[in-house]
Amino acid sequence: MSNPNASVLILDDDREFAQAAADLVSLRGMRPLLAHTIAESRRIAEGRDIDLMLVDLSLPDGTAFDFLDGIDVTQHGQIALVTGSPSVESAARAVAQPFIDYLIKPLMPQRLETLFDRARQRAAARFDRQSTDCGLIGASPEMRTLIDAIGNIARTDASVLVAGESGTGKEVVASSIHKRSGRPGKFVAVNCGAIAPELLASQLFGHERGSFTGASNRHIGFVEQADKGTLFLDEITEMPLPLQVYLLRVLETGRFVRVGGLGEIEADVRIVAATNRNPFAAVQNGHLREDLYYRLADVQLDIPPLRQRGKDVVLLAEHFLDKLNERYSQRKRLAPGIERLLMGHAWPGNVRELRSAVQRAYLLTDGDLIHVKPTVVPPAVLGETDTSVMFSVGMSYADIETKVLLKTLAFHNNDKSATARTLGVSVRTIHNQLARLRDAAHA
Amino acid sequence: MPHMPEERSPPADDAPARDRQWIHDLRNAVNAAGLCVHAAEQLLLAGHTGKALDTLEGAARSLKRLRDLLATPTDAA
Numbered sequence: 042m043s044n045p046n047a048s049v050l051i052l053d054d055d056r057e058f059a060q061a062a063a064d065l066v067s068l069r070g071m072r073p074l075l076a077h078t079i080a081e082s083r084r085i086a087e088g089r090d091i092d093l094m095l096v097d098l099s100l101p102d103g104t105a106f107d108f109l110d111g112i113d114v115t116q117h118g119q120i121a122l123v124t125g126s127p128s129v130e131s132a133a134r135a136v137a138q139p140f141i142d143y144l145i146k147p148l149m150p151q152r153l154e155t156l157f158d159r160a161r162q163r164a165a166a167r168f169d170r171q172s173t174d175c176g177l178i179g180a181s182p183e184m185r186t187l188i189d190a191i192g193n194i195a196r197t198d199a200s201v202l203v204a205g206e207s208g209t210g211k212e213v214v215a216s217s218i219h220k221r222s223g224r225p226g227k228f229v230a231v232n233c234g235a236i237a238p239e240l241l242a243s244q245l246f247g248h249e250r251g252s253f254t255g256a257s258n259r260h261i262g263f264v265e266q267a268d269k270g271t272l273f274l275d276e277i278t279e280m281p282l283p284l285q286v287y288l289l290r291v292l293e294t295g296r297f298v299r300v301g302g303l304g305e306i307e308a309d310v311r312i313v314a315a316t317n318r319n320p321f322a323a324v325q326n327g328h329l330r331e332d333l334y335y336r337l338a339d340v341q342l343d344i345p346p347l348r349q350r351g352k353d354v355v356l357l358a359e360h361f362l363d364k365l366n367e368r369y370s371q372r373k374r375l376a377p378g379i380e381r382l383l384m385g386h387a388w389p390g391n392v393r394e395l396r397s398a399v400q401r402a403y404l405l406t407d408g409d410l411i412h413v414k415p416t417v418v419p420p421a422v423l424g425e426t427d428t429s430v431m432f433s434v435g436m437s438y439a440d441i442e443t444k445v446l447l448k449t450l451a452f453h454n455n456d457k458s459a460t461a462r463t464l465g466v467s468v469r470t471i472h473n474q475l476a477r478l479r480d481a482a483h484a
Numbered sequence: 485m486p487h488m489p490e491e492r493s494p495p496a497d498d499a500p501a502r503d504r505q506w507i508h509d510l511r512n513a514v515n516a517a518g519l520c521v522h523a524a525e526q527l528l529l530a531g532h533t534g535k536a537l538d539t540l541e542g543a544a545r546s547l548k549r550l551r552d553l554l555a556t557p558t559d560a561a
Contacts, residue, residue: 057516057542061523125511146515150522
């Protein structure tokens with residue numbers, strides 16, 4: 042069985058052997074990681090959990106023992122030493138190290154394949170722990186915390202508010218909560234911002250025939266469709282405030298009335314809501330009712346942006362690549378060294394942007410090596426939200442001060458006293474700075 | 485890129501070390517040729533003809549390394 046999450050590092054300066062071993066690893070549905078020097082392999086191993094390492098004893102920039110000194114062996118799976126110069130000394134030294142095997146070239150292919158099978162078994166167990174079978178991929182501490190939290194709350198009735206930037210995977214989180222909840226009903230996803238406000242009530246709660254012009258049939262709303270299941274309300278802050286009042290009542294009583302209907306209907310619905318705004322700021326700005334916030338956020342889960350997830354970006358890129366390989370029956374892989382580029386980009390569009398970049402590179406590449414090129418976005422836009430600003434090298438203190446001032450003013454709806462309090466300056470300072478800006482604009 | 489056994493060759497006046505290096509290179513070349521052929525066979529069985537041909541080129545390069553080694557025998561040969 043294929044397990045693209047299993048990885049095998051082949052560290053050998055004999056390129057023919059290394060490539061042939063990599064082919065065998067690929068054929069067994071695992072990911073080969075090729076390195077010909079210790080320096081290369083350390084870069085590859087950093088932050089990864091590698092299921093098997095085949096390490097040549099003698100390398101251009103040191104020995105297998107030097108390689109071991111530079112990595113955290115507890116983070117990885119098994120390590121096998123391979124050598125074309127067997128000796129009592131190296132064998133004795135290997136026994137004292139965490140090597141599981143001391144293989145003398147020429148190798149029997151069957152011996153290698155036994156090691157590969159063990160690696161795949163280890164990966165299967167590891168992947169169960171990492172993804173918890175809920176579609177979330179990530180090994181960073183932030184994602185581990187999130188996945189653990191999902192495991193803890195999934196089987197409760199608690200409402201959940203998921204907060205995270207656009208493209209971080211809020212619906213995936215909601216869906217995984219449902220999958221692990223054991224609730225027998227459906228998972229119904231609704232984007233509150235994608236439905237015209239005047240239609241949202243009838244879409245959510247349903248309507249009776251003839252209840253308004255165009256209502257030619259009875260409509261079963263999303264809440265009813267999600268009975269005994271989970272209703273995911275994305276972009277909850279886009280829901281009109283009067284409807285938020287009604288939603289709160291439904292959450293409190295478990296009862297609602299279809300538009301144009303008379304009788305109350307009961308529905309056992311677990312609500313997971315999401316927003317890409319800061320929930321507290323949304324409450325302060327009047328986009329989210331405070332009482333509804335507290336009712337929705339029995340538990341609040343914050344999904345970290347991709348730029349804060351370290352090597353998860355590489356894991357995700359490999360995951361998307363595996364999916365594409367499966368779909369197109371290819372065996373393309375990330376070009377060596379691409380990890381640094383992936384981790385250096387800010388990914389303002391988060392996982393969604395990464396998936397597009399991988400797919401674009403995949404489709405436009407003829408060879409086996411994929412060079413993912415992130416879309417270049419002007420620095421001013423990167424990572425900015427209603428409550429955050431981003432600075433880049435080259436900006437002056439004056440520019441930074443202006444950006445913070447204007448963003449804080451906007452946050453407080455142009456209330457200069459509140460802005461002054463937030464910034465820790467006097468109201469006079471705010472007025473003076475605004476006057477300077479006006480003068481500069483007219484100069 | 486072909487393997488270059490002479491990259492880490494011992495000094496010319498150190499015969500035992502040169503012999504050890506020769507054996508080491510011999511083991512490497514046999515190992516690479518054998519595994520390339522095995523991998524090519526597996527690739528063909530899986531229907532990856534193009535990739536199998538690439539791997540067979542690797543086997544051919546490894547055999548060339550063997551020929552070169554045998555053309556420069558040492559006391560160990």
